[in-house]
Amino acid sequence: MIPVRDSARSKEWPVITVTLCVLNIAIYLWDRGGNILGSSIFLGDLAVRPREIMLVLEGRGDPTSLVTLCTSMFLHGNLAHIIGNLMFLYVFGENLEAVLGPVRFALYYVLWGIVATMTHIWVDPSSSIPMLGASGAIGGVLGAYFLLFPGNRIRFFIFPFLFWELVVSAWILLGIWFLGNIVFPQQGVANWAHAGGFFAGMVTVLIIGGREKALAGKEFEQDPDAD
Secondary structure, X not given: OEEEEXXXXXXXXXXXXXXXXXXXXXXXXXXXXXXXXXXXXXXXHHOEOHHHHHHHHOXXXXXXXXXXXXXXXHOOOOHHHHHHHHXXXXXXXXXXXXXXXXXXXXXXXXXXXXXXHHHHHHHOOOOOOOEOOOHHHHHHHHHHHHHHOOOOEEEEEEOOEEEEEEEEEHHHHHHHHHHHHHHOOOOOOOHHHHHHHHHHHHHHHHHOOHHHHHHOOOOXXXXXXXX
16 A cells, blocks of 8 residues: 555645655765665665664674664665655545644654664564664654544555555554555565554553643644546
8 A cells, every 4th residue: 555645635745744754865876886776785784683682682693783773773684665655655645744733743753763673572582684764763754643643645556557556544544554564464565563663653642641642732734636
């Protein structure tokens, strides 16, 4: 599922959401020497490896490995990986940033990414397979959005049917996304990281006072083209 647009839009420019998208694209291109279809050249060692993190937590590893908890969320394996992630980030991050504010949104984004990665490590602590991608942090975006904007209408398509757009309520699309990671895990995908990030996003909304308090005083324009 690839989201295209949201039925409600904030009047505020999503500076952090756009910055995160641009930063991920820039790192992706730099890591491949400008070849969008190429493999990682420079930054492969910055992916997180669960076993290395566990060794640090046990007091037997290199503490510098902890930096990969952050760096890994800005790396992507291939073009489809980054396009899918950034489509989700932009569509759902725009309104969420308007609710949280740029600074809090940026901090929560990183926190959600770390929680997501630690969830994956908790499930598979002995793995030495590199984990990378923004989807854990974006899972946090989706979890927060799920509670804040459940009734918003989302236009999306299902690959490879790129010209057949569907429209459903956000809670349906995101509910399917979350349950799909639990019930139908994909081989080679950090499904539990997605779920952990999603749960962290939901908890964040509850911590800040819930939907009613978070949305108090916020205004959003309805986009008729997204219905």
